[in-house]
Amino acid sequence: MSDILVRADHISKYFKVAGGRILHAVEDVNLSIHRGETLGLVGESGCGKSTLGRTMMGIYRPTKGTLYYEEKPVDLSNRKERVAFSKKAQIIFQDPYASLDPRMTVGSIIAEGMQIHGLYDDAGRQARVAELLDIVGLNREHANRFPHEFSGGQRQRIGIARALAIEPEFIVCDEPISALDVSIQAQVINLLRDLQSRMGLTYLFIAHDLNIVKYISDRIAVMYLGSVVELASSDVLYANTLHPYSVALLSAVPVPNPDLEASKKRQIIEGDVPSPINKPKGCAFSSRCPRCHEACLNAIPTLHEVEPGHFVACHLFK
Secondary structure (H helix, E strand, C coil): CCCEEEEEEEEEEEEECHHHCEEEEEEEEEEEEECCCEEEEECCCCCCHHHHHHHHCCCCCCCEEEEEECCEECCCCCHHHHHHHHHHEEEECCCCCCCCCCCCCHHHHHHHHHHHCCCCCHHHHHHHHHHHHHHCCCCHHHHHCCHHHCCHHHHHHHHHHHHHCCCCCEEEEECCCCCCCHHHHHHHHHHHHHHHHHHCCEEEEECCCHHHHHHHCCEEEEEECCEEEEEEEHHHHHHCCCCHHHHHHHHCCCCCCHHHHHHCCCCCCCCCCCCCCCCCCCCCCCCCCCCCCHHHHHCCCCCEEEECCEEECCCCCC
């Protein structure tokens, strides 16, 4: 039996925008997430990370390609199949202020998924809500309160409890700490790691903070303009960065040593990110790449393995 839990096979997601034009949010992504691992997903704002995450958990239907769960295709156009998949895959949203219904009590928010999937009776749901509040570090009495009575960190814990309520195997963490104070971020990250260890969860962890991604992830995928340009284990990616975009991205990570930080050479990316409506003919990064050559302008590079477990989409590496 394969240990791959979720797999994106040539997934693309397009949106129609004003004037009948097409925005290519995600373009031909192949990505496998192994059972029990954390796959980090990084890239600039607007590169398609959240769109890919929402497609991989079934919120969006892919425009092209197929989503697989345990190597079986998931037909997201089939309501029954989509509901069944939603029991296995859940999401923790970025904004704990906007993602919780202010008119519902915390207990109702956490229990909603259990009601939809017909899990437990009323007493069983109340007991499960109390258990989940304990697990995420909140008090059982909080079940009768409303979201506005909690801090940002506490609201995100409520969001985590909601995601855990129907016992999923796969959770998309869509920038779950970016809206939180720095002092709270570490608590939430450590909670997610503890829950993964205790429950055998599998994460797709989307974030901007590259130090946090390195800390929590087993492997890391780097996205640029809707495509994955590099994929490797966390240690390998940071030690042997290959793609010119990844090099520039990681060079911007601050080093907690004033002397090393002052002497560190940064790779500055010139120019602006091309429009996802009018993408370059060849490599999406060609207009900004300092190592661009003729092949880059005419042919789209495919993500290929250049050393065991290390994949890159670049014509410079064969």
